[in-house]
Structure formats: C-alpha cells, structure tokens
Amino acid sequence: MLRFIIRRVWQMIPTVFGVILITFVLFNVVGGSPATMTLGKHVSPRALEEFDEQRGFNKPLFFGGWAKTRALAAETFAQNAGAWRSGGEFIAHSGLRLTNAVTVPLAFPLQATNTYRLTLTYRLTEGAEAVFHGVEPQTLAFSKTWKTVALDFRTGAQPTATDLVVRVTGGALDLRAVQLQRGMRNPFDSQLAFYLGQLAHLDFGVSSSLNQPVSTLLKQGVGPSLMLMFPILLGEELFAIVLALGCAFYRNSLLDRSLVVIAVALMSINYLAWIVGGQFVLGQKLGWFPVWGFESWTYLVLPVIIGIISGLGGNLRFYRTIMLDEMYKDYIRTAIAKGVSKSGVLFKHVLKNAMIPIVTNVVIALPFLYTGNFLLENFFGIPGLGYLGINAINSADVDVVRALVFIGAVLFVVANLVTDLLYAWLDPRVRLE
Amino acid sequence: MSTTASEVQGRSLWGDAWQQLRRSRLALACLWIIGLYGVAALFGEGQYLYYHWQDRAAPYNATHLDLQYQAPALAHPCGTDGLGRDVGIRLLQGARIAFQVGIVTSLIAIPIGVILGCLAGYFGGRTDDVIVWLFSTFAAIPGLLFIFAIAMVVGKGLLGIYLGIGLTTWVNLCRLIRAEVMKHKARPYVQAARALGLSHARIIFRHILPNVFHIVIVTFTLRFSYAIGTEVFMSFLGIGVQGEPSWGLMMSNARLRLWYGVWWEMAFSTLAIFVIVLAFNLLGDALRDALDPRLRTREG
Numbered sequence: 001m002l003r004f005i006i007r008r009v010w011q012m013i014p015t016v017f018g019v020i021l022i023t024f025v026l027f028n029v030v031g032g033s034p035a036t037m038t039l040g041k042h043v044s045p046r047a048l049e050e051f052d053e054q055r056g057f058n059k060p061l062f063f064g065g066w067a068k069t070r071a072l073a074a075e076t077f078a079q080n081a082g083a084w085r086s087g088g089e090f091i092a093h094s095g096l097r098l099t100n101a102v103t104v105p106l107a108f109p110l111q112a113t114n115t116y117r118l119t120l121t122y123r124l125t126e127g128a129e130a131v132f133h134g135v136e137p138q139t140l141a142f143s144k145t146w147k148t149v150a151l152d153f154r155t156g157a158q159p160t161a162t163d164l165v166v167r168v169t170g171g172a173l174d175l176r177a178v179q180l181q182r183g184m185r186n187p188f189d190s191q192l193a194f195y196l197g198q199l200a201h202l203d204f205g206v207s208s209s210l211n212q213p214v215s216t217l218l219k220q221g222v223g224p225s226l227m228l229m230f231p232i233l234l235g236e237e238l239f240a241i242v243l244a245l246g247c248a249f250y251r252n253s254l255l256d257r258s259l260v261v262i263a264v265a266l267m268s269i270n271y272l273a274w275i276v277g278g279q280f281v282l283g284q285k286l287g288w289f290p291v292w293g294f295e296s297w298t299y300l301v302l303p304v305i306i307g308i309i310s311g312l313g314g315n316l317r318f319y320r321t322i323m324l325d326e327m328y329k330d331y332i333r334t335a336i337a338k339g340v341s342k343s344g345v346l347f348k349h350v351l352k353n354a355m356i357p358i359v360t361n362v363v364i365a366l367p368f369l370y371t372g373n374f375l376l377e378n379f380f381g382i383p384g385l386g387y388l389g390i391n392a393i394n395s396a397d398v399d400v401v402r403a404l405v406f407i408g409a410v411l412f413v414v415a416n417l418v419t420d421l422l423y424a425w426l427d428p429r430v431r432l433e
Numbered sequence: 434m435s436t437t438a439s440e441v442q443g444r445s446l447w448g449d450a451w452q453q454l455r456r457s458r459l460a461l462a463c464l465w466i467i468g469l470y471g472v473a474a475l476f477g478e479g480q481y482l483y484y485h486w487q488d489r490a491a492p493y494n495a496t497h498l499d500l501q502y503q504a505p506a507l508a509h510p511c512g513t514d515g516l517g518r519d520v521g522i523r524l525l526q527g528a529r530i531a532f533q534v535g536i537v538t539s540l541i542a543i544p545i546g547v548i549l550g551c552l553a554g555y556f557g558g559r560t561d562d563v564i565v566w567l568f569s570t571f572a573a574i575p576g577l578l579f580i581f582a583i584a585m586v587v588g589k590g591l592l593g594i595y596l597g598i599g600l601t602t603w604v605n606l607c608r609l610i611r612a613e614v615m616k617h618k619a620r621p622y623v624q625a626a627r628a629l630g631l632s633h634a635r636i637i638f639r640h641i642l643p644n645v646f647h648i649v650i651v652t653f654t655l656r657f658s659y660a661i662g663t664e665v666f667m668s669f670l671g672i673g674v675q676g677e678p679s680w681g682l683m684m685s686n687a688r689l690r691l692w693y694g695v696w697w698e699m700a701f702s703t704l705a706i707f708v709i710v711l712a713f714n715l716l717g718d719a720l721r722d723a724l725d726p727r728l729r730t731r732e733g
Contacts, residue, residue: 014566027586270706375670
C-alpha cells in the first residue's frame with residue numbers, strides 16, 4: 001500500500017507542473033501585458049512599469065540577459081516622430097532627422113547602477129559626426145546606408161530622465177529605429193523563475209483592483225463558499241442516490257421513466273433560469289427568502305435549493321446508469337435466484353458495489369466546494385470565491401484569477417489522488433495493477 | 434436487384450443507426466427542432482450580413498422609444514424590450530450567435546481531440562505519455578474558471594468565447610478516442626493494413642478513424658448544448674458577447690424588468706434556450722443508443 005501511495009504521489013508531480021506551465025503561458029505569455037489589461041491604456045508608462053516591477057512582469061519570459069523597459073518606447077518612425085517630437089524633424093520614408101544635441105525622451109529615470117542597451121539604426125549625412133552619451137558604439141549590422149549599433153552603458157547612482165543625450169555635429173543624423181533594453185544581472189532571473197519563487201513561498205501576489213494580498217482575499221472567501229457549497233453537495237448527492245436507487249428498484253416502471261425524463265429536462269434548464277425564476281417567484285413574489293446578502297443562514301436557503309435542483313438531473317442520470325450497470329451483473333442474478341429479497345439485493349449488493357463510483361463522484365466534486373459557484377454567489381451577493389473570481393475577471397485582476405485557477409487545479413489533482421487511494425483501500429484489486 | 438444486394442451486404446453501422454433513430458419519435462422531433470433553429474440561425478445570419486453589407490441599422494437593433502415594453506400582441510408576437518426592439522427578431526439573432534458558438538467551438542475542440550486522441554492511442558509510448566499528460570493537466574483546471582480566464586486574456590467578445598470553450602472542451606473526446614483507438618490497434622484489420630505497408634497516417638485516418646467516428650458524432654451533439662449554455666452564462670455575466678443580441682444578454686437585460694411585470698423577454702429567451710438545449714441533449718442520448726451497439730444489447 002505504501003508503495004502504491006508513493007507511486008501515485010510521484011505521478012501527481014507532472015500534472016502539477018503542467019498546471020504551473022499552463023497558468024504561466026496563459027497569463028504571462030499569451031496575456032501579454034497584464035499592466036495595460038488591468039490599468040488601461042491611458043496610464044503613464046511609469047505606473048505600468050511599477051505594476052510590472054511588483055509582479056515580476058518586466059523580466060524576460062524564460063531566460064535572457066536583456067529585458068524590455070517602458071522608459072523608452074521602441075520606435076521605427078514609420079508614421080510619426082512619436083515621443084521624439086521635440087527633438088528632431090520627422091521625414092516620411094527616411095525617419096527622424098537630428099541635427100544637434102538631442103535628449104533621448106525617457107518617460108522616467110532609469111534604474112540606478114544598472115546596465116542598459118540602446119539600439120539605434122541610423123545613417124549620417126556627409127561629414128556629420130555623432131557622439132552617443134560618450135559611449136563607444138558596437139556595430140551590430142550595417143547595410144549600404146543604414147547602420148545598426150548597440151550602445152551599452154551603465155547608469156549612475158542617481159539617474160534622471162534627461163541623462164541620455166545624442167550629440168550630432170557637422171550635419172544630420174537620420175534615425176530609423178530605436179530600442180532601449182534593460183540588462184539583467186542574472187539571466188535566469190525570469191518571469192518563470194519569479195512565478196515559481198512566488199509559488200514556493202505560497203505567495204499569490206497582490207490583487208490590483210482591491211489592493212490586498214491575494215492570500216488574504218482567498219482566506220476571506222473560502223468560508224462563505226464552503227457554507228454555500230457543502231449543503232449543496234450533500235443535498236445533491238443524497239437526493240440523487242435515493243432517487244437512483246428508486247429507479248433501479250422500480251426499473252422500467254412509470255416512476256423510473258418519468259424520473260429519467262425529468263432528469264433530462266432538469267439538465268436542460270439553464271442555471272440562470274433557476275436563479276432568475278427562484279429569486280423572482282420565491283424571493284420577490286412570495287417573499288419567503290431574502291435574495292441578496294450574507295447575514296444569516298436564511299440568506300443561504302434559496303441559493304442552496306437552486307444549487308441542489310440544478311445539479312440533480314445530471315447526478316440522477318449518472319447514478320441510475322451505475323446502479324443499472326450493477327443490476328445486470330452475474331452476482332446479482334445469482335442473488336435473486338437464490339431468493340434474496342429485492343430490497344436486500346438493492347441495499348446490500350448493488351449499493352455496496354456502486355460505492356466506488358459514488359465515492360469518486362463525491363471526492364472529485366470536493367474541489368468545487370472550495371472554488372465556489374460563480375453564478376449563485378454573484379446573484380445572491382455571497383462574498384465567496386466565485387464572487388471574487390467574477391469580479392477579478394471583470395476588472396482583469398490577473399493575480400487573483402491566476403491564483404484561483406492554480407489552486408482549483410491543484411485541489412483537483414489532490415482529490416484525484418484521494419479517490420485513487422480510496423479505490424485501493426475499498427477494492428484490493430486496484431493495488432495489484 | 435439493388436435491394437437484394439443490400440440485403441446480402443447487411444446494413445452498415447450508419448444505416449442501422451439511422452433506422453434506429455427514425456423509429457424513435459422523440460429523436461425525430463429533436464432533429465426537426467434543431468433543423469428549425471438552424472433555419473432561424475441561417476435567417477439571422479443572412480439578416481445580419483445583409484444589414485452589415487448595406488451599412489444600415491438592422492431591425493433587431495432598431496429602437497422605437499414609443500413602443501417600449503409592449504406585451505406580446507399580433508404586431509410583436511414576443512413583445513418588445515426596454516428600447517422598443519422586437520424580442521422575436523432578437524431571439525432569431527440569438528439563435529445565430531448560439532449556433533456560431535456551437536459550430537466554431539466544435540471546429541476548434543473536435544480536431545484537437547480527434548488528432549491527439551488518435552496519435553496517443555495509435556503510437557503509444559512517449560507520444561501517449563505526453564498527450565495523456567497534456568489532457569490530464571487540462572482536465573485538472575476547473576472548467577468554467579478556465580474558460581473565463583482564457584476569455585479574460587483574449588478579451589471580451591465572441592473570440593474570447595470561441596477560444597475559451599474551444600480550447601477547454603477537447604479533453605473528454607480525446608480521452609474517449611484514445612481508448613477506442615487503442616482497442617482497434619490490436620484488431621486484425623489494422624494489422625493487415627500494416628502488413629500491406631500502408632503509411633501510419635493512412636491507417637489512422639482511413640481505417641481506424643471511420644470506426645471510432647460515432648464517438649465524435651455523439652460528442653458533437655452533447656457539447657453543442659454545453660457550448661450554448663456556457664455562452665449564455667458568459668454573456669449574462671458580461672464577459673461574453675458585447676452589443677449583439679445574444680440570449681444571455683437578453684436574459685440579463687430582462688432580469689431587472691421582471692420585477693416590474695415585464696415577463697416576456699425573460700420567458701421567451703429562457704424558453705428558446707431550454708428547447709434547443711433539451712433537443713440536443715435528447716438527440717445526443719438517442720444517437721448514443723443508436724451508434725453504440727453494446728449499450729443497445731444491454732438495455733434491451
């Protein structure tokens with residue numbers, strides 16, 4: 001048994017790693033810039049940079065010596081002079097013409113004592129000379145007219161936004177492309193490493209919309225979610241199992257057939273219809289239950305009823321199939337043949353053997369106790385994790401959504417592990433495989 | 434004669450399934466309902482394209498402030514909403530969006546599921562390990578949350594819905610196809626094909642895939658209703674369709690009016706969703722019964 005446990009835990013690792021990778025790819029690689037997603041497009045580059053700095057988004061994705069910085073937007077001068085408006089004259093198809101000393105238009109001062117790389121693509125007119133911040137340029141590439149150089153420099157102890165100056169004497173310099181990169185002290189100091197480090201410390205970051213640590217928000221939300229979801233799970237499973245046993249007992253009777261039809265109909269009614277209808281009829285018209293808030297247990301009655309009803313159809317069908325599957329097995333036929341009563345067969349044999357799928361179904365549903373229910377929590381004003389999640393998605397709160405996805409997935413993996421262990425404990429055949 | 438020839442050959446799985454399906458009145462009714470919705474969706478698409486092309490305000494968006502909250506009557510069989518727009522015409526547009534979501538997400542999810550499932554089942558070994566790892570990772574992430582997160586990253590709107598639902602719902606299909614292909618791999622017809630020196634691609638897609646394709650049909654039917662339901666959720670919560678008359682948005686608009694006795698928009702959009710989802714669910718069940726001979730013999 002111990003060997004089985006160890007093997008099973010070992011098998012969990014790749015999945016957890018996969019979940020880390022997927023959340024990383026989703027939010028860091030595909031998501032692009034969470035800063036603009038969260039703060040909007042009309043925010044100063046400095047605010048965006050601070051947002052990124054706090055969350056490690058201003059590092060290279062996986063590996064690299066150079067990272068992007070928002071101090072100077074990369075320009076190709078195809079349409080206009082961009083931030084360089086005051087420094088030079090924009091000439092279509094040629095770029096930006098600089099004729100004397102021009103301050104590089106940094107949006108904010110660079111970090112102190114750090115390496116930076118300014119990459120310029122330019123050409124000089126006859127007799128012109130250019131001095132870049134007193135740094136010797138390294139030529140990266142050149143064609144007949146254009147030349148690309150990299151200027152590596154180190155910032156001083158107190159850099160300002162007007163530090164970088166390009167001096168052109170004796171003619172003009174046409175600038176076609178410009179890019180500024182920040183040097184990384186450690187090339188392995190990447191977004192992935194930052195994320196892994198956060199996870200290792202169980203630090204899920206800071207919510208950008210609520211300005212609180214995500215772990216605090218999660219702790220606050222889990223209670224209400226559990227209070228809502230636990231009764232739902234309990235009621236759903238209990239009703240479904242009892243009704244499924246009824247179906248198996250009276251199989252092919254009117255009761256069985258009508259329950260099957262009702263189950264499909266229940267499955268087809270949208271959750272929203274239950275919520276809106278329940279709030280309207282039971283809450284508003286009849287006034288039996290409050291419809292918004294979280295002050296006493298009465299606030300939970302209606303959402304719990306709705307949760308049970310909307311989950312009942314699927315569960316009933318599932319358990320009925322399982323019970324009927326069991327009913328056709330040989331040992332049941334033998335039991336009936338030797339004269340065991342119908343209820344004896346049902347409760348002693350069928351239910352006991354159907355325990356394995358039932359246990360699986362229940363344990364797999366456990367993680368959802370934690371993640372809560374988006375719709376119910378939102379429409380009944382229950383401050384659980386589902387409520388938190390929807391608000392986070394609506395305000396593009398990356399850290400909260402990422403934490404919820406990650407924790408939900410890890411709990412699911414753990415629940416899977418628990419079911420497998422329970423299997424092995426309930427059914428010795430599993431252990432031998 | 435051709436009739437005797439077909440009798441000698443026996444019926445194919447598909448012919449047999451069709452016969453079975455035709456015998457069930459419920460399944461036929463579902464097919465008719467889905468067909469009608471399909472026509473409505475096509476009509477909606479035509480209407481949308483026509484007014485889009487003409488660059489005019491479409492009737493489903495035309496506001497008549499003097500016709501607010503008209504109860505169902507002959508002129509507006511389903512009543513009008515808060516801006517005097519005809520609910521019936523908007524429901525047809527909703528059918529268009531629902532079918533778009535169902536079809537586009539299937540076009541994303543089914544190829545991924547089928548191809549990965551076939552590769553994993555057929556080649557086994559390392560390929561199988563990687564694909565199993567991939568789908569168990571995807572399966573671990575809570576479904577609705579994953580869909581919402583993808584939609585958030587991609588941006589609100591139809592594209593987010595397509596990618597969110599499409600990229601998360603291939604897992605089950607992949608798992609089923611993989612298991613089925615594994616079984617078929619050991620069958621004599623595959624070994625014969627291999628002995629003939631056919632390429633792997635030909636064996637997988639010409640020989641094995643037709644034999645497991647019934648899984649795809651059943652999955653398609655069942656996931657269609659899931660996609661429709663999820664789109665409704667997302668639009669209702671404000672992370673889905675923007676500015677177009679989706680059923681979810683209509684329900685969301687109608688929700689607050691319900692308290693003032695304006696029941697028709699809510700009732701008709703809920704009914705529209707219920708009927709199509711029910712039809713797809715029942716058809717899926719009927720198809721499963723018809724296409725999976727093992728179930729048939731057992732349930733008798």
